[in-house]
Amino acid sequence: MAVGSFSAGLSGLNANASALSVIGNNLANINTVGFKASTVTFMDLVSQNVSGSSANPMQVGLGVVTGSISPVFSQGTIENSREATNVAIQGEGFFVVGGENDRAYTRAGAFTFDDDGRLVTPDGRPVQGYTARGANGEILTDGPLADIILPPGVLRAPVATTEFGALTNFNADSAVGDSFNTSIQVYDALGDAHVLTMTGTKTGVGTWAYEILADGVPIPAANGGSGTLSFSPEGTLLTVNGGAPADVVINVPAWPNGAAATAIVWDIVDVNGVPRLTGYSSPSGASSINQNGSPAGMIDDISITSTGLIIASMGAGQTVAVAQLALANFNNPKGLVKIGSNCYESSQAAGLPNIGVPGTGGRGTLIGSALEGSNVDIAQEFTQMILAQRGYQANSRTITTSDEILVETLNLKR
Secondary structure, three states, X not given: OHHHHHHHHHHHHHHHHHHHHHHHHHHHOOOOOOOOOEEEEEEXXXXXXXXXXXXXXXXEEOOEEEEEEEEOOOOOOEEEOOOOOXXXXXXXXXXXXXXXXXXXXXXXXXXXXXXXXXXXXXXXXXXXXXXXXXXXXXXXXXXXXXXXEOOOOOEEOOEOOOEEXXXXXXXXXXXXXXXXXXXXXXXXXXXXXXXXXXXXXXXEOOEEEEEEEEOOEEOXXXXXXXXXXXXXXXXXXXXXXXXXXXXXEEEEOOOOOOOOOEEEEEOOEOOOOOEOEEOOOOOOEEEEEEEOOEXXXXXXXXXXXXXXXXEXXXXXXXXXXXXXXXXXXXXXXXXOEEEEOOEEEOOOOOOOOEEXXXXXXXXXXXXXXXXXXXXXXXXXXXXXXXXXXXXXHHXXXXXXXXXXXXXXXXXXXX
């Protein structure tokens, strides 16, 4: 039995030495961005049956083995970094980095721009996100991932206005023939600003005529530049141009500066089907004016929203969404393989990555200009270090005691 105790003691030394290695690595990375501490679990080795008269099995264990070394994906502390390109994850998920052939995942959002204007990790892996744009300039998130390229200081192309809207009230107490104007600034395809003016004129009880002017020039009725509106006795919109309330398409002819003709949608009904025009007994006017165009501009700053949108600022209050970061989550994140540089690779144990927009599908949200710190708990690591040290010492005593018993056994022949 002394020989068996040697093996058991040796396995204990090896297991506790592994635990000390893991603890040492945790403490070494206490200030590593996005680092996740690992924990060690032990399992006993198969036991040996011994003979005896007991009704229950009589077994002697053969030692211990390291059962698992797995990361703990608890939330790390969030700290402000004052760097616009830094971003932290609040909740579940990983940033997607690298190309299709070297895809990796990380919690460390210490991103910067390289010399090509590409958003990259500290070791040069390109950060992946959505960059394709729809017809209205929105970021499309149903396509493939791509590198995010946004050179600071670059001149961004203008975006022609294709939609405008406003919450507008037509005063029910106005006299027939009374009129009012409301204006909104829009942009052509070259980035020049123009003014669309809507003139409303009361024609009867609950009925109004409208006319649209572009830079003071009336737009022909055939192009959607004029029409009629009617309101119910409760002030809700009943008809637009004799039909049910609906958006109006205004075809603006070619602009004098040579910019192409533009089809602009007057957003009369919102996405929920609620009209944005009313006929209450309140002064006529417009509020909450919006349009989706922007002039050409030099990017001078960026910010990152909670859903991963990268918003570029071009001065004078002009902003535009240029890309959107992607997040991935896994059924079993503990199955990911560490590959260094704060990165993980997927594996069969982790399952397939579920990639999408932050804040959806169980993925966490993002905090811009911030970093997630290590989740290493110093007090816990020191406590585990003491336990591993004592375990190592105890197993060494098992070996020395077994050695002494073996010496006594050998002395029996003398």
